[in-house]
Amino acid sequence: MTLLDAVGPAEVLSRLPGVSVSFIGRRRGVVRGDTGHGAVIADLRIDDVDRLDVLLVPGGSGAGGTAVVSHEPTMRWIRHIDATSTWTTSVCTGSLILAYAGLLQGLRATTYWSAKDVLTAKGAIYVPGRWVRSGKYVTAAGVSAGIDMGLFLASLLADEVTAQACQLALEYDPEPPFDTGSPDKAGPELQRLALRLLEQSQR
Amino acid sequence: MTLLDAVGPAEVLSRLPGVSVSFIGRRRGVVRGDTGHGAVIADLRIDDVDRLDVLLVPGGSGAGGTAVVSHEPTMRWIRHIDATSTWTTSVCTGSLILAYAGLLQGLRATTYWSAKDVLTAKGAIYVPGRWVRSGKYVTAAGVSAGIDMGLFLASLLADEVTAQACQLALEYDPEPPFDTGSPDKAGPELQRLALRLLEQSQR
Numbered sequence: 001m002t003l004l005d006a007v008g009p010a011e012v013l014s015r016l017p018g019v020s021v022s023f024i025g026r027r028r029g030v031v032r033g034d035t036g037h038g039a040v041i042a043d044l045r046i047d048d049v050d051r052l053d054v055l056l057v058p059g060g061s062g063a064g065g066t067a068v069v070s071h072e073p074t075m076r077w078i079r080h081i082d083a084t085s086t087w088t089t090s091v092c093t094g095s096l097i098l099a100y101a102g103l104l105q106g107l108r109a110t111t112y113w114s115a116k117d118v119l120t121a122k123g124a125i126y127v128p129g130r131w132v133r134s135g136k137y138v139t140a141a142g143v144s145a146g147i148d149m150g151l152f153l154a155s156l157l158a159d160e161v162t163a164q165a166c167q168l169a170l171e172y173d174p175e176p177p178f179d180t181g182s183p184d185k186a187g188p189e190l191q192r193l194a195l196r197l198l199e200q201s202q203r
Numbered sequence: 204m205t206l207l208d209a210v211g212p213a214e215v216l217s218r219l220p221g222v223s224v225s226f227i228g229r230r231r232g233v234v235r236g237d238t239g240h241g242a243v244i245a246d247l248r249i250d251d252v253d254r255l256d257v258l259l260v261p262g263g264s265g266a267g268g269t270a271v272v273s274h275e276p277t278m279r280w281i282r283h284i285d286a287t288s289t290w291t292t293s294v295c296t297g298s299l300i301l302a303y304a305g306l307l308q309g310l311r312a313t314t315y316w317s318a319k320d321v322l323t324a325k326g327a328i329y330v331p332g333r334w335v336r337s338g339k340y341v342t343a344a345g346v347s348a349g350i351d352m353g354l355f356l357a358s359l360l361a362d363e364v365t366a367q368a369c370q371l372a373l374e375y376d377p378e379p380p381f382d383t384g385s386p387d388k389a390g391p392e393l394q395r396l397a398l399r400l401l402e403q404s405q406r
Contacts, residue, residue, distance in 0.1 A: 037223060142373065201218045
């Protein structure tokens with residue numbers, strides 16, 4: 001997975017009063033990011049967890065996503081948790097995992113900019129946007145969009161004022177040095193270069 | 204430490220060709236974030252590392268920063284690495300650690316919005332800004348500002364076009380749901396609430 005997909009929203013949500021955030025893995029222990037540089041700890045494994053108020057599925061580049069969607073116990077667990085979750089959410093290509101699990105059938109959803117055809121092929125209706133809400137399903141665009149979605153979730157889980165304070169707590173007043181953060185703004189040449197960067201940085 | 208302080212720029216820089224990113228700790232192994240929810244792995248310990256092109260010191264709320272600045276071997280290591288680094292950088296209150304190490308004396312620098320008096324007291328010249336460069340020292344504002352600074356560093360380490368592609372690779376086209384990400388925009392009441400959120404979420 002892409003570490004920031006999980007850590008961005010986790011950082012937001014773990015500041016909310018009464019909220020407990022856990023990284024959950026197939027096994028407990030080290031989960032290395034998709035670049036191979038850096039890793040997080042899964043404190044719980046899927047077999048330990050029967051119920052969640054919020055399920056958030058991060059994405060990633062490379063073979064990790066394929067490994068998840070072809071691992072039947074994980075897909076079954078996602079469907080099981082979704083059956084009683086208040087919110088089922090994703091960041092980046094995490095929405096493809098939700099779609100493969102059959103949860104986004106006919107629903108408006110978003111994903112990483114280069115993955116929209118896969119999302120559509122799996123039955124969702126692709127909508128561009130930093131995050132897209134369809135009932136209890138909230139999907140975010142690529143990687144950094146998880147922070148925007150996290151703050152939106154914070155306003156749902158707590159209230160708008162608390163979410164605003166949370167945004168200040170993370171000093172989230174972004175000033176990207178360039179205006180190339182979306183495929184439309186970046187253009188085809190930077191799109192090709194971005195995909196090359198992703199490919200060469202996969203471990 | 205605050206996980207996002209480290210993971211944000213790590214995610215940016217680990218996409219650059221030829222760049223290797225490592226999380227470095229006092230000891231190898233689990234480094235829990237300052238909320239207690241979630242942890243990263245330190246793959247190297249300071250005693251393993253004699254030289255870095257880029258040193259990035261993350262910040263954090265709570266007692267962690269105090270523990271670092273009073274741990275003489277860590278402070279000595281920071282000064283030692285800085286002596287040969289190309290860039291010495293920080294996110295959030297990480298700049299206080301650089302200032303305690305004596306590295307920001309008389310230099311323009313930034314930090315988390317609520318920590319500027321400490322930075323000034325330790326001899327730096329506080330400048331508001333998402334990131335501030337003084338020669339080889341680049342300091343970022345709070346938490347999420349590490350992503351902005353990471354992209355700026357990417358343009359220095361690689362080139363501007365690669366950094367622009369990197370911004371697209373992370374789909375970093377932020378749309379914060381609120382306009383409360385800086386203390387000026389948020390106002391005094393949200394400032395108090397944000398500090399309360401930080402305090403109650405510290406483990």
